[in-house]
Amino acid sequence: MHEEVAAYALGVLDDEENEAFERHLDTCQRCQAELKELAEVPEQLDDLKHSPTTAEESR
Numbered sequence: 001m002h003e004e005v006a007a008y009a010l011g012v013l014d015d016e017e018n019e020a021f022e023r024h025l026d027t028c029q030r031c032q033a034e035l036k037e038l039a040e041v042p043e044q045l046d047d048l049k050h051s052p053t054t055a056e057e058s059r
């Protein structure tokens with residue numbers, strides 16, 4: 001179950017898996033902490049996708 005936190009963060013789970021994981025998330029501090037970190041990744045990937053040529057300059 002813990003492994004699904006990445007898929008959940010990326011939004012690739014189907015409805016059933018999503019609900020099942022959210023139920024797990026409710027009781028699992030480990031996944032809550034991991035989700036917090038992973039939540040930032042899609043945004044970063046999105047950023048790279050939209051501006052591939054400026055990725056180096058973003059810092």
Ligand SMILES: [Zn+2]
Nearest residue numbers: 002028030031
């Ligand atoms: Zn967990």
